[in-house]
Each structure stands twice: as C-alpha cells, then as structure tokens.
Amino acid sequence: MDPDAARTARESLDLTFHMSNLLDTGLDRHTLSVLIALCDLGLNPEALAALVKELRREPHASSLPATSTAPSRLS
Amino acid sequence: MEEEDDQKVSDLIKELVLRLLSQNLTPDSRPIDPNSSDFRNSLRYAVRILSSRMTPSIAPDAAAIAESIKRRLATQGKSSEALTFAELFTKFASKSGPGSVNNKWAVLYLLKIIAEDRKASNAQLDSSLLLPNLALSDTELDNSSRVLRRLGTKEKGWSNGVLWVSKDPGNRLEIAFREFANLIKEENEVCEEVLVRDVLYACQGIDGKYVKFDKNADGYVLPDSVKVPRATRVMVRKLCELGWLFRKVKGYITESMDRFPAEDVGTVGQAFCAALQDELSEYYKLLAVLEGQSMNSIPLVLEKACSENYLSLRRLSVWFAEPTVKMRLMAVLVDKCRVLRGGAMAGAIHLHAQHGDPLVHDFMRRLLKRVCSPLFEMVRSWVLEGELEDIFAEYFIVGQPVKVESLWRDGYRLHAGMLPSFISQSLAQRILRTGKSINFLRVCCEDRGWADAATEAATAAGMTTRRGGLGYGETDSLETLVDEAAKRIDKHLLEVIYKQYKFKEHCLAIKRYLLLGQGDFVQYLMDIVGPELSEPANTISTFKLAGLLETAIRSSNAQYDDRDILDRLRVKMMPHETGDIGWDVFSLEYDARVPLDTVFTESVMAMYLIIFNFLWKLRRVEHALIGAWKIMKPNCITSHSFTKLQRAVKFQLLSTLRRCQVLWDGMNHFVTNLQYYIMFEVLEVSWSDFSSEMEVAKDLDDLLAAHEKYLHSIVEKSLLGESSQTLCKSLFVLFDLILRFRSHTDRLYEGICELQAR
Numbered sequence: 001m002d003p004d005a006a007r008t009a010r011e012s013l014d015l016t017f018h019m020s021n022l023l024d025t026g027l028d029r030h031t032l033s034v035l036i037a038l039c040d041l042g043l044n045p046e047a048l049a050a051l052v053k054e055l056r057r058e059p060h061a062s063s064l065p066a067t068s069t070a071p072s073r074l075s
Numbered sequence: 076m077e078e079e080d081d082q083k084v085s086d087l088i089k090e091l092v093l094r095l096l097s098q099n100l101t102p103d104s105r106p107i108d109p110n111s112s113d114f115r116n117s118l119r120y121a122v123r124i125l126s127s128r129m130t131p132s133i134a135p136d137a138a139a140i141a142e143s144i145k146r147r148l149a150t151q152g153k154s155s156e157a158l159t160f161a162e163l164f165t166k167f168a169s170k171s172g173p174g175s176v177n178n179k180w181a182v183l184y185l186l187k188i189i190a191e192d193r194k195a196s197n198a199q200l201d202s203s204l205l206l207p208n209l210a211l212s213d214t215e216l217d218n219s220s221r222v223l224r225r226l227g228t229k230e231k232g233w234s235n236g237v238l239w240v241s242k243d244p245g246n247r248l249e250i251a252f253r254e255f256a257n258l259i260k261e262e263n264e265v266c267e268e269v270l271v272r273d274v275l276y277a278c279q280g281i282d283g284k285y286v287k288f289d290k291n292a293d294g295y296v297l298p299d300s301v302k303v304p305r306a307t308r309v310m311v312r313k314l315c316e317l318g319w320l321f322r323k324v325k326g327y328i329t330e331s332m333d334r335f336p337a338e339d340v341g342t343v344g345q346a347f348c349a350a351l352q353d354e355l356s357e358y359y360k361l362l363a364v365l366e367g368q369s370m371n372s373i374p375l376v377l378e379k380a381c382s383e384n385y386l387s388l389r390r391l392s393v394w395f396a397e398p399t400v401k402m403r404l405m406a407v408l409v410d411k412c413r414v415l416r417g418g419a420m421a422g423a424i425h426l427h428a429q430h431g432d433p434l435v436h437d438f439m440r441r442l443l444k445r446v447c448s449p450l451f452e453m454v455r456s457w458v459l460e461g462e463l464e465d466i467f468a469e470y471f472i473v474g475q476p477v478k479v480e481s482l483w484r485d486g487y488r489l490h491a492g493m494l495p496s497f498i499s500q501s502l503a504q505r506i507l508r509t510g511k512s513i514n515f516l517r518v519c520c521e522d523r524g525w526a527d528a529a530t531e532a533a534t535a536a537g538m539t540t541r542r543g544g545l546g547y548g549e550t551d552s553l554e555t556l557v558d559e560a561a562k563r564i565d566k567h568l569l570e571v572i573y574k575q576y577k578f579k580e581h582c583l584a585i586k587r588y589l590l591l592g593q594g595d596f597v598q599y600l601m602d603i604v605g606p607e608l609s610e611p612a613n614t615i616s617t618f619k620l621a622g623l624l625e626t627a628i629r630s631s632n633a634q635y636d637d638r639d640i641l642d643r644l645r646v647k648m649m650p651h652e653t654g655d656i657g658w659d660v661f662s663l664e665y666d667a668r669v670p671l672d673t674v675f676t677e678s679v680m681a682m683y684l685i686i687f688n689f690l691w692k693l694r695r696v697e698h699a700l701i702g703a704w705k706i707m708k709p710n711c712i713t714s715h716s717f718t719k720l721q722r723a724v725k726f727q728l729l730s731t732l733r734r735c736q737v738l739w740d741g742m743n744h745f746v747t748n749l750q751y752y753i754m755f756e757v758l759e760v761s762w763s764d765f766s767s768e769m770e771v772a773k774d775l776d777d778l779l780a781a782h783e784k785y786l787h788s789i790v791e792k793s794l795l796g797e798s799s800q801t802l803c804k805s806l807f808v809l810f811d812l813i814l815r816f817r818s819h820t821d822r823l824y825e826g827i828c829e830l831q832a833r
Contacts, residue, residue: 008170015167016182022160023144023190028098034091039181041084043125049188051124053196055095055117 012036027052092121137168137180139370144187264302271369271386274311277318278395279362280325286311294319310388317395320402321358324351327409341416341467342449347424350445351405354438358398365394401438408442417469418493421447425497450495454553458506458560459529461513469493472507482518483673483775487511497550502557508774509561512568515775519670520571528567532560565774572775576671579769582782584640585665585675587633589683590758590789591690596631601698603627608657612648615657620646624663643667658695662687673775674782682786689795693753696810697746699817703739706824728827735820742813749806757792761785 016036017029027035035052039045096117141164148157168179265285273283277295282288289296295315297308331348334340340348371385408427412420424446428439453470456462463474471494474487489507494500516525533556572578587593603623607615624646628634633641643666651660662684667675768781794802 012167012170015163015170016186019160019163019167019183020186020189022148022156022163023186024193025186025189026193027189028094031091031094031098034087034094035185036182038084038087038091039178039185041080041087042178043084043181045181045185046188047125047127049185049192051091051121052095052189053192054124055092055121056098057196 026056088121088125089118092118136370137183139367140180140183140187141168142367143371144183262302262304263307267307267387268369270297270303270307270311271388271391272366274314274318274388274391275362275366275369277315278321279359280318280322286315288318288322307388310392314388314391314395317399317402320399320406321355323406324355324402324409327413328352328355341469343417343420343446343469344412346446346449347408347412347420347442350442351409353445354401354405354442358402361394361398365391397434400434404435404438417467418450418471418495421450422495422497425495447495451553454506455556457510458557459533461510461517461525463487463510471495471498471503472510479519479669480672480676483511483515483779484676486514498553502554505557505561508776509557509564512564512775515670515673516564516568516571519673520568520575524571525564525567528563529560532556532563535559561774568775569772569778572670572778578671578674578778580637580640581665581667581671581675582765582769584636584643585683586758586762588644589663589665589687591687591694592758593631593633596627596633597694599630600624600627601694604661605698608661610657612651612655612657612660615648617646617648620648620661662691674779679782679786682790685795686789686793689793690753692807692810693746693750696813697750699814700739700743700746703817703820704743707735707739707820731823735823738816739820742816745809746813753793757789761788761792764788 013029013033013036017032020027020032035048038048092114096114141161145157145161145164148154148160164183269284270286273286276283277286277288282295285301286295286297288294289298294312295318297303297311303311328348328351331340331344335345365386369386404427408424411423411427415423421443424439424443428436428443430436430439450470453463453465456464457470457472463470463472471490471492472487473490475485477485487507487510489503494503498506513525513529588596591597600623603626604620607620607623624644628641628644645664645666647662647664649660649662664680664684665675667680762785765781765785768784769778772778772781790796791798794806
C-alpha cells in the first residue's frame, strides 16, 4: 500500500478505536482492525456483533463439547 | 477474485476467533492452540453465526446511526462524550480513497451493537433472549439451557431438524417467546419497520414500497398480494387515514395556488391557504422526528432496558392521534370552502369554530385569525377612509356607479351573501352608513374635514389608521371602532349639511314659497299673475311670468330673504293640453342642488308640486270669493238702484241678491275653515314636528326619514292621499262651483251697474 493509503488507514483505525472506547465496547485495537476488515468485505455487522458477544461470554461456556449434536459444515 | 476474497474472509474470521477467545483467558491458563478441537468448534460456530444473517435489518445510513449513538450517549448523561463522538465521526466520515473504510455504516452499526450488548450483559440480563434464531446446543450446562428449534434457513441447506433439549420446566417463558418470535417471522412477509416507514411515506402522500394509493378503495392500502396478518393490515389502513386526509388538504392547496393567477381565488381564500400551509409545516416537523426514530430496529420481544425509542405501528397510532384530529378538521373545512369565497367562507369557517374541545377551539381560532384578516382590513379602510378596494368581490358592501344625486340612497348597499356570521346585521348597517357618509362628504360636499374626524375616531378606539391591529375574535374592538367612527363622521356630516348648506333654511324657504307660507307674497303674486293666467295656456310665456314673480317678490317681505334662496325659486309651466287655461298649469318650483337633492329628490319634489297645486287652487278660490265680496258688499249703488224698477222685478232682484249673499256666506265660511285647517292644523303642526326631529337627528338617514314623515303627514292630512280620494274629488267639485258662482255674480252685478248707469 502506498504511504497515503497507509496513513489514511491508520488514521481511520485510530478514529474508530477512539469511538469504540467512547462507547465502551471493550475491543482492543487488533480485534477492531479485523472486524473493520470483515465489515469492509461485506459481512453483516449484526452477525459479527452477535459472534463477538457469543464468543465473549463466560470462559467455561465458550469451551464446546467435543461432540456436537448439530451437524455443521464449514463454508 | 471471489476465492481470494473468500480466503481472506476465512483467514480473518480465524484471526478474530483467536483473539476473542484469548481475551477470555485468565492469566494463568494456557494460550489457545489454533489447532485444538475447541478452537475448531468455535470457528465452526462462528461461521454458522455469520452465515445465518445475510442482510441487515436497517438501511445503510451512517449519519442516522451516528445520530442515534450520539443521542444515546447524551441520554446517558455523557454529553461531553457525545460531542467528542460527533467530532470523531465527522473526521471519520470525511476520509475517503484508498485505505479508508468503505462500509462506514457497517462499522458504526457494529460498534453500536457491541456496546449495547456489553451493556446488556453487564446488567445481568439473560442475553439468550437476543438471539432467537440461533442456538447453541449445550447439554452440559448446569444453569438454564435453551431450547433450540431451528428453522430451515435458505441457501446454506441446513437440515430442518427440530431439537428439543429441555431441562428446566421453568423455561416455558423463553420457549413461548421464541415460538412467538418465529411465528411472527413466518406470518409476516414484510417486517414491521418497513411497514412503519411505508406508513410514514403514505402520511406525506407518497406511495411506499408496499403501501400504495388505491383509487378504487380511495385510500392507502396494502395490496392483498403482500402477506401480512389481518390485524396488521387493518392497523395500516387506519393509520393511512391520516394520509388520505393529508392528500385532500394538500390537493386543495395546490389547486388554489394554481388558480391564483386566474384571479379566481380571493384574498380570503389566499389567507386560508396560507394558514393551512402553516399548520401543515407543523405536521411535517412531527413527521421528520418520527422518521428519525423509525431508523431504530424494533425489538421483537420486549426488553426490560430499552435504550432507544423505536417506532412500531402501535406507537405510531398513539403519535398520530392528535394530528389526525387536526387533519380531519382541515379536511372538513376544505370540503366546505371549496365553492365559497370571501365573507361567506369566513362565516362558514366561523360556524365550525363553535366547538367545546379546547384543542379544536385553539386551532380554529388560529386559522380564523389568518383567514379574517383581509376582511377586517377591508372594514377598517372602509370605515376610516371610505375606500372600497374589492377586486375579488368578497366584501359585504357593494358599490355601484351612480349619478351624484343618488349616491346616498343607491350608491352602496349590503350584500347579505358575503356577510360573515360573526358580524351582526346592525353592525353591518352602521359600517355601511359610516363609509357612505365619508364618500358622500368627499364627493357631494367637497369637504375635507372628515379625515380629522376619522383619525380622532381611530385614536379614541385605541388603534392607528394604518393597516393591521384588528383580528378575528376582536369583534368588540371592531364595534368600538365602528361606533366611534360613525359617531364622529355623522356629527361632522350633519354639521356640514346644516352650516355649510343651510339645510334648515332651505326647508323653511320651501315651506314659505312652495307651501304658500309667506302670505303677503302669495297675495301679491295672485293679484299680478291672476289676469295673465286666465288666458289659454299656450299663449302664456314663461318669461313674462318670471318677471311677474320677481315683481311680486320685490313688493313683499320676501325681498329681505337670502339672495341664494330667492334665486332658486322659479316659475314652472306644466305640460298642457288644448283647452287648459293658465291656472291649471302654473306652478312654482324650488331648485335644490347637490348635496341637498339627496333629500329633495325628483319624487319628493313631485309631491311638493301636488301639494302646491292643491294649495294654489284653494288660494285661488279664496281670492275669487274675496273679489266677489268686493262687488257684493252693500253699497250705494245696489241699495239705491231699485227705486226706478217695478215692484215685482225689484222683489225678484232683491231675493236673488239675498240668496247670493247667503250663498256667499256659506262658501266663505267653508273656504275659511278649510284654509284655517290646512294652514294651521296641517302645515304648521307638521312643520313643528319636523323641526324637533331635525334637532335630534343623528345622521343623514334619520334626517331623510324625518322629512319623508313630514311630507307624508301633510299629504294625508290635506286629504290628498289615497284614503281620501272621494273626498278630494268632492272638494274639487266644490271649488269649481265656487268659481262658477263668482263668474255668475260678476255678471249679475255688472248687469245691475249697467242698469244703474241707464
């Protein structure tokens, strides 16, 4: 990336990080950058937020049983 | 490209999951191994979550989202943070080009939801309520677990298995909620927020995505092709009544504005449109606020701590209650006033204002104030300046171009159709008279003093002579203004009539000359003019008569009268046929010029003429009898004449003479009494009544009425009216008889004198 784009990206990230701190979301800079990238690629922000929330719950609840009764498929 | 993107996505997801899980770790546990099955499961779950919701439920509008975030911060009491956030957002939004974020709204929305979720979870809520569609099968949890029922989601081909994992019977509430939520999703093809937005569009007269205006049903409806439960359909229909009313009102306003250039709509109509538009702007404000709120998503199931205002159909119906009442009022008025104009429109709207509800009352008052302001302005300018500028024919006073003489009587009149109902008939009459007086003064009397009177009146009533200052609901102050103006202008008018134009003197002069009040003048006139008038009518010249009139005036007391008055007295010869002698066609007339000819009109003068003729005939008869007496009175000639005659002839002659005397006596008695009656009982009495009424007359109308009464009473009492036609005829027959008697006695006594001479 050329330096201008890099600077813009960095500044955008800073601004977003600042906003997220204001809103007390508890996201750190790196996670936030990943999330921004995913949003930019077109994923549904509601889904991303739900994911964040689910994965952030009690530590013991996040460890899944080895066998899952629901079939699943990787996309 | 697609695969690259997909690869990027999956990489990023992996990264995300890793980081999130790392956050949850306590310091002393081991770091997460990306290859553990735990991690992989989490990854799978993550992918599932991400695939299940493809489209967001709100419109991608970054500014609106930023607004709602700011508002939330403000309501939480963190106003300085709200300002900071606003600054950051502006900076963020201004970044564009390579390296910047393209879906800014997505980022903002994401932050918003994460913040809300965090808050909610910190408030110890059961966050499972927020994910109705997803489930985590968890058979090893010892706290409450959830029931999962998975719907068949579309493209990814999940199985439609139903899984019941129920551990705690007390979970029924959650079960019920979940079922309800799913039921709603099934029944509604369209979600509620979209419907709400469509309704808001409909209320501005615009067709929404699903709600369209149906000409047959004459309303905004959801077409049957859209699948929504009946309750929702009915509610949408009810809310769209507001849209229908709005359409009607707006249609009227646009129509009227199109007609403005054609000068079809009057000033009152224009004021009405302006007032309606003001009310509509209030309505638009409300709609703007509601639209802002409609951006928030509606939670399907009620949360205990709802942080923002959302807008559902039910809430909308509460918001719309008051605007619907107002809009209904406006629509009713619009229907009423479509064909009316001017004062009639104001009157119709006023009728609607008689309402007990304070909301309606205030609304109508505001509206009427605007609508009636042109009318009140017209009244003010009419009453204070006599100006009638009525291009659109909306005023209740109508003027027509007439000759100067009939300005007072016919120049202006009331148009009852345009009289609004809050101005009473008597007030309207006073208004008419005041303006008429000003115009009369200006045109007929060429007087300028009325302007001072007008300004005085205005200051007395507490307002200026400029525009404005009067409004609807101030009918009292209007009345005061009209009364003050009327009082002063009337007084001024009467002063002018009396002093400048000497009305009283002219009336007196008419009485003296036309009604034969000036005895000596009449006597001389008769003496001089008498021989002339015995000739046939067509040989008499008016000039000669005019000269004789002058002589008569100069020889009587009338010469001391005002020259102006004497100038107006003239001889008039009425149109004659053959066989008439001068006596029948002679009359006097009095020339009353402007402005007095308002009182002494043609018909009035004709009346005077009739009375004059009668009086003149009476006088002639009296004159004849007096002339006969001059001949008949006992004198030397008659008493000594008969000595030479034979006895029989003498006796006959004497008896005839005696009979003549007796007849003469009777006639004289009759005529004297009649004369007395006419002069004193009729003329003088009526004149004194008229004088006293003139003293107390307050305006020209009173004066006119008094004069009419005066004339009428004279006509009736001197037996010239319709009720005494037969009596009148007999009287004239008697007069003829008397005149014949005179001529006979003349001949008789001539004969006697001749006899004496022989």
